[in-house]
Amino acid sequence: xxxxxxxxxxxxxxxxxxxxxxxxxxxxxxxxxxxxxxxxxxxxxxxxxxxxxxxxxxxxxxxxx
Amino acid sequence: xxxxxxxxxxxxxxxxxxxxxxxxxxxxxxxxxxxxxxxxxxxxxxxxxxxxxxxxxxxxxxxxxxxxxxxxxxxxxxxxxxxxxxxxxxxxxxxxxxxxxxxxxxxxxxxxxxxxxxxxxxxxxxxxxxxxxxxxxxxxxxxxxxxxxxxxxxxxxxxxxxxxxxxxxxxxxxxxxxxxxxxxxxxxxxxxxxxxxxxxxxxxxxxxxxxxxxxxxxxxxxxxxxxxxxxxxxxxxxxxxxxxxxxxxxxxxxxxxxxxxxx
Numbered sequence: 001x002x003x004x005x006x007x008x009x010x011x012x013x014x015x016x017x018x019x020x021x022x023x024x025x026x027x028x029x030x031x032x033x034x035x036x037x038x039x040x041x042x043x044x045x046x047x048x049x050x051x052x053x054x055x056x057x058x059x060x061x062x063x064x065x
Numbered sequence: 066x067x068x069x070x071x072x073x074x075x076x077x078x079x080x081x082x083x084x085x086x087x088x089x090x091x092x093x094x095x096x097x098x099x100x101x102x103x104x105x106x107x108x109x110x111x112x113x114x115x116x117x118x119x120x121x122x123x124x125x126x127x128x129x130x131x132x133x134x135x136x137x138x139x140x141x142x143x144x145x146x147x148x149x150x151x152x153x154x155x156x157x158x159x160x161x162x163x164x165x166x167x168x169x170x171x172x173x174x175x176x177x178x179x180x181x182x183x184x185x186x187x188x189x190x191x192x193x194x195x196x197x198x199x200x201x202x203x204x205x206x207x208x209x210x211x212x213x214x215x216x217x218x219x220x221x222x223x224x225x226x227x228x229x230x231x232x233x234x235x236x237x238x239x240x241x242x243x244x245x246x247x248x249x250x251x252x253x254x255x256x257x258x259x260x261x262x263x264x265x266x267x268x269x270x271x272x273x274x275x276x277x278x279x280x281x282x283x284x285x286x287x288x289x290x291x292x293x294x295x296x297x298x299x300x301x302x303x304x305x306x307x308x309x310x311x312x313x314x315x316x317x318x319x320x321x322x323x324x325x326x327x328x
Contacts, residue, residue, distance in 0.1 A: 030248035032255045037288045039259040042252070057287065061255075062272040063248040064300045065159040065311070 003055045011052045017045040020056060032059045069115040072132030082107045087118050094118035098136055115140070131216050138171045142327060149326050150174040152238030154226055154254055156202040157181075158306055159270045160244030161192035161209075162315035167322060168210040168217045175210070177203045178222040178234055190308040226250075228257045235262070240322050243269035244315075259290060266325050268293060273314035274300040275307065282313050284321055293317035 002011040004020055017033055017040055033040050034057040040048050050056060066079050070090055077086055084107040087094050097104050098117040110116070117136040125133055135143060149172055153160045156179035164175055179202045183193045187202075197205040203221035210219055222234050231254060235241050241262075243254050251269055258267040272294035273282065281295040294314050300306050 030252055032252055034287060039256055041256045041260060059255075059287070059292070060296075061248040061251040061269070062294065062297065062299050063246060063251075064272070064274045064298070064306050065155060065157050065244050065246045065270050 002050060002053055005056070005058055009056075011050070011054075015050050017048045017050065017056070020050065021045065021058060024058070026058050026060075028060065030061045030063070032061065033057070034059070066110075066112050068110055068113065071117055071129065072115075072135060077110065080109070082109055083116065086110065086116060091118040091120070093120045095121050101136065101139065127215065134171070134214065134216070143171050145327055146171050146323070147173040149240075150176065150238050151322055152176040152178070152235035152241040153244055154178055154231070154235070154241065155244035155246070155250075156191075156206050157187065157244060157246055158190040158308075158311040159273075159315045159318065160242070161202070161206055162312050163242050163244060163319045163322070164206055164210060165192050165213060166316055166319035168214045168219075170319075170323065171214065172217060172322075174218040174220070174237075176220045176222070176235060176238055177206060178224060178226055179203050179206075180223060180225045190306055190311045226254065228253065228261070231257045232261045235265075238265070240266045240268065240325050242318050242322065243267060244318075255290060259288075264289060266291065268318045268321050268325075270294050270314045270318060272296045272298045273306070273310050274298040275304040276310055279313065282310070282317060284317050291318075291321050293321065 002009050036055050066077055067074050068077055083097060083099055083104060087097055096119040100115050117133060151167055151172060153164055153175060156177055164177060167175060181202050183197045183200050183202055183205050185198060187193055192209060193205050201223050203223050207219045207221055210217055241258055243251055245251055258265055266289050268291040270293050275298050284291055284293045
């Protein structure tokens with residue numbers, strides 16, 4: 001089991017960040033992802049394999065300033 | 066006994082009162098500030114008290130001005146802020162307001178970056194003025210900051226920020242403030258600062274369009290990343306960016322800068 005934005009998420013071998021985001025339908029280009037507090041850049045989402053127990057945060061940024 | 070008078074040490078007699086000292090050193094003064102607070106009546110003085118005597122309407126020279134402005138900055142706080150450097154990425158609604166607040170509070174050094182010019186559509190929320198239309202934002206803002214506080218060192222970069230130049234432009238900054246409009250740019254600077262400049266606090270704005278809902282604007286922390294805004298209100302037709310709410314978010318950012326610098 002792991003956490004995605006504070007909620008339990010079923011972990012499986014080989015699970016990538018990209019797969020987690022797709023499962024949540026987080027497909028916006030306006031998302032920052034942190035795993036255990038460390039930012040993982042967009043270009044690494046396809047290859048980054050999460051571990052059992054990891055804490056994943058997907059932060060959606062809103063336009064305007 | 067020694068007190069500080071208009072930021073300079075002077076000897077006074079034990080038992081001298083505030084009004085006696087004012088009458089001796091600057092009889093024309095009509096505003097008397099004692100340890101940072103305006104005082105109406107008289108009061109005894111103690112060793113080390115800070116007294117500032119001002120005549121309203123009199124324009125001090127630069128050296129005097131700095132001393133008089135410092136008297137308004139909370140002692141101790143100002144010493145820390147004067148040594149600090151803050152980077153501001155984007156000089157629009159968020160950036161221009163953050164910069165002005167930090168200049169007023171006496172921050173030592175600001176690094177401003179923006180490639181754009183002032184347009185009439187900026188005036189609804191950004192700290193620019195009609196006669197600045199067409200000027201580069203970094204230059205217009207530098208002028209405005211100098212009008213509010215000429216003692217801030219302002220460094221300007223008229224350039225588009227990228228993952229390649231952000232670590233160079235903001236290398237000297239103790240704290241970086243994200244003040245872009247586009248969400249993709251917000252993502253870009255978060256990824257860049259948190260991976261290329263580890264340990265550097267980054268304060269971003271996210272969600273501030275529209276009006277009302279004061280208390281929906283908050284500051285949340287994720288390690289070195291601070292996010293100010295309501296997290297949902299995107300600008301769209303019928304819900305534009307407006308001065309009051311953008312100003313609230315910007316001053317959340319500026320206030321968070323102070324909390325980080327001062328601990």
